[in-house]
Amino acid sequence: MPEFQSVRGFHDLIGEEAKKFRAVCDLIKRKLALYNFEEIVLPVVEFLEVFQRSIGEATDIVQKEMFAFQDKKGRWLALRPEGTAGAVRAYVQNRLYAIKPYAKLFYEGPMFRHERPQAGRYRQFHQIGAEVFGSIEPVVDAEVIHLVHEILSELNLKAVIEINSIGCKVCRPDYREALKQHLNKVEGQLCEVCLDRKDRNPLRVLDCKVPTCKEAVRDAPKMVDFLCNECREHYSKLKEYLTALSVPFQENPHLVRGLDYYTKTVFEAVSTELGITLIAGGRYDYLVEELGGPPTPAIGFAAGVERLYMLLKEIQPEEPLYMVIPFGDVVDYALLVVKALRSEGKRVELSYKRAGLKKQLELANKLGCRYAVLIGEEEKEGGFYTLKDMETGQQVRVEFTPAL
RNA sequence: GAGAGCGUAGCUCAGCUGGCAGAGCAGUGGACUGUGGAUCCACGGGUCGCGGGUUCGACUCCCGUCGCUCUCCCCA
Known part of the structure; x- marks a missing residue:
């Protein structure tokens, strides 16, 4: 055992690994350029509140996974656990909404989450994320998901893209109520965690992996049946466009994301080989406003670079x-x-x-x-x-x- | 936060019911000072993760501890 070792969950990438890592980054960035996304280079540290406000106080990320610390003036800062919050903060702070009708930005870099490392999960990991600010059009959702699909197929990785709509301010509260009522009826089958989630964040019960919970939720009301006119129209347009683009997708009425800011479209690309999420994202139409900007609809995704490169079989041969x-x-x-x-x-x-x-x-x-x-x-x-x-x-x- | 497995040479790993620390690969050197690849020969290399206990004697058994890996939770 060497005297000095890297910190748990923080890794060196050497030789072939480093090459694969770069190959993935380069490919994604090339793709993003074709879609005319512009790079934004963001800080790794933000005020803690930026994350609390955007990701949500009740989420696991905020409650137990943040590398948070105080600076010399006693202010609470945190290493970013994901990229969207910082991107939105930058969008608002630099008044990018005033420059163009809409903005397409991407970022890359390390993210930090203090959780137990395991296969495909590290305390420092890397994401490339892209965000589109300023358009509510479902065609944007379609373009973003199309882009995700292209990335996956160019990397030659097998994955299924699951999509769902989780509604908006108008329709979600009704659904929440209906779901709560159902959950109360099947209370006896729920696991301990879900009993707690039932009132605080009932949607999360939907993707619990405990068999009895899955059972309990099988006949639960579905969000898609509760969508308001606008959300229903948005969702069906999205599916229409994806079909037109021949992007294979699978509707998953139980797909819910662990971050609070999502609205309408959510999606996740899951590796068929490992069953882990490779790329995920969704729409977040209230977040810009929540962080002090003008009402601005937005959508984005983040790709886990480590998860992608660990599945990469071959990379381009180098110059002789x-x-x-x-x-x-x-x-x-x-x-x-x-x-x-x-x-x-x-x-x-x-x-x-x-x-x-x-x-x-x-x-x-x-x-x-x-x-x-x-x-x-x-x-x-x-x-x-x-x-x-x-x-x-x-x-x-x-x-x-x-x-x- | 909860659970399981594993820590022996640079790497992959053997090492039995306690009795001198091993192999393959890698490395270095060498008949060959202008010709390499799976040719041959030789050599170096170890706090057996760490600390304690049992024992005449511990890599081996027991306790603790640290580290790594994996699973659950959650997530990229």
């Missing part, structure tokens, strides 16, 4: 690697060859091992080089280098005149 091998008193000449090759855009490793040709070829092999560039006295004097193909073993003489 050249190793320049000087043997004898020819380092000065070798340096010029290295410089010239790199200026041609080639990926070049100069051998840092002072040894004979044999040892250095071994090294080139270990580092996975495609080509070795052999440089001895002969090459230096003759003004050339010997290019060796490490796969075929063939060698060619390449004339070389150092640029001045």
